[in-house]
Amino acid sequence: MLTETISSISNPSQSQQLGGFVFISSCFDVWGGSEELFGATAKCLKQQGHEVYVFKLQISTHPRILELQAAGVKVIALNSLRFLKVKHLAFISIYYLVRLLSFLPIPTRCYFIHKQSLMLQTLKQIEPSLVVISQKDSDNIDPQRSFLLHTLRRIEPSLVVISQGDNFDGVKYAEICLELNLPYTIISQKASDTFLPYGNLRRMMQDMYRKAKFSFFVSQHNLSLTESQIGYSLTNAEVIRNPHRALIPEALPYPLIENDCFKIACVARLWILDKGQDILLKVLAQDKWQNRNLQISFFGEGIDRDALMDISTLLGIKNVRFHGFVNNILxxxxxxxxxxxxxxxxxxxxxxxxxxxxxxxxxxxxxGGISEVVEDNLTGFVSKGAFFTAVDEAMERAWQRRYEWEYIGKQSSIYIRKIIPPYPEKIFADKLIKLSNSQRWK
Structure with a gap:
């Protein structure tokens, strides 16, 4: 049993100084970019002698998970998904359907009822043993929730950190913390202008943020937008930066421009709903871009890889390539x-x-926070929105100044170093320790 591996700190003197931390990730994928901050922070805390646990919907031999385990962090799969293994594809389909629905003006109450119904029906079909309906509460059974309640009671952490891929998907984890009277803090990795919380979800989000010990956002835009969405001023919130893998002292040498061909990389998960690669392909299908000496390379993996390749073929685009995931960003x-x-x-x-x-x-x-780090026409080129004419216009401005890209890139490298510290995870770890200590000594 996973819970049998959980033990409290055995050294009494250490237990008076060091608290235990639990990180709960709402990311459905084995690992996502939204998990880099808590992952690096968990290792920092462990290196300082704290007990650290990470709960994820699914775990595997992904390099980031192996790094956590090698550092001594206990990585635990949430109970409701432990037995899925190869059958987890059905759950991925449900997850992305729910994400799609979140962009539509559907009453939240109906949305959650529909989501729960889909999940339970699929669980019963895939693995009947996972859904144990009690006579006392047959309508609301949730194996994941039961597992978390039981396990968190045993751990008794000094602080729970709920890592959200969006700004609303940690609601159920916050409810569990409140039920157990555990202090928690929230990370929100994204807030979308196209999403509006309706009815019950808005009240749930407001309650989650209001009762959190602190809330962290990766951009000021996301913080302000969340306040607007829930109609509540977050006085206990601030911006925290994500760690990155370009830890170099200065800009790399500019690549040679061979045969006057300019190469642009689109680096992102292949997920049309958020990343908008379909918009780019439609822009590139125009004759003017097909006749220019330009090459676009897509880097990343995701469920929309085949769809994007099909769109590219349908539109007859000749100057795009799909290279998959690259581990070394340099x-x-x-x-x-x-x-x-x-x-x-x-x-x-x-x-x-x-x-x-x-x-x-x-x-x-x-x-999001893109305009907080990119100055239009100075350190980059900002489209007014994620739609065809706006993206085309920004690309056109950039293309007309393509022989200035080296200079603009150098300016951007100077500018970003003023905003992003080299090791944000260390800063975040210190903040969590202070929050933990403030709770323990109350």
Whole structure:
């Protein structure tokens, strides 16, 4: 049993000084960019002698998970999904359906009823033993919730950190913390202008943030938008930065421009709903872009890879390539002159920060916190929105100044270093320790 591995700190003197931390991730994927902050922070806390636990919907031999385990962090799969293994594809489909529905004006009460119904029906079909309906509460049984309640009681952490991929998907974890009277803090990695919490969800979100010991957002835009969405001023909130993998002292050398061909990289998960690669493909299908000496390389994996390749083929686009996931981000920027991100929703994309650190300008959309780090026409080119004409206009401005990209990229590398510290996870770990200590000595 996973819970049998959980033990309290055995050294009495240490237990008076060091608290235990629990991180709960709402990310459905084995690992996502939204998990880099808590992952790096968990290792920092463990190195300082704290007991650290990470709860995820699913775990595997992903390098980041192996790193956590090697550092001594206990990584635990949430009970309701422990036995899925190869059958988890059905749950992925449900998850993305729910994410799609979140963009539509559907009453939240109906949305959650529909979501719960889908989950329970699928659980029964895939693995009947996972759904044990009690006679006392047959309508509201949730194996994941039961597992978390039982396990958190045993751990008794000094602080729970709920890591959200969006700004609303940790609600049920906050409710569990409140039921157990556990102090918790929240990380929100994204807030979308296209999402509006209705009815019960808005009240649940307001309650979650109001009762949190502190809330962290990766951009000021996300913080302000969340306040607007829930109609509540978050006095116990601030912006925290994500760690990145471009830890270099200065910009990389600019790549050679061979045969006057400019190479642009689109670095993002292949997920149309948020990342908007479909918009870029439609722009590129125009004759003017097909006749220019330009190459676009897509880097990343995701459920929309086949869809994007099919769109590319349908539109007859000849100057795009799909390269998959690249572990060393510097490899990309040794060979590409600029970044393009046609995103529909963002927090503050790590890929953009890394590109700027490497001295590569961004052609980006004005969503999330992007305009907080990119100055239009100075350190990059900002589209007014994630739609065809706006992205095309920003690309056109960039193209007309393509022989200035090296200079603009260098300016962006100087600018981003003023905003993003080299090791945000250390700053975050210190903040969590202070929050933990303030709770323990009350």
């Amino acid at each position: 490899d990309i920027w040794h060979h590409h002159h600029a970044l393009i991100m046609p995103s529909r929703a963002e927090g503050l994309p790590i890929a953009l920060v890394e590109a700027m650190m490497c001295g590569r300008l961004g052609i980006v959309t004005d969503v």
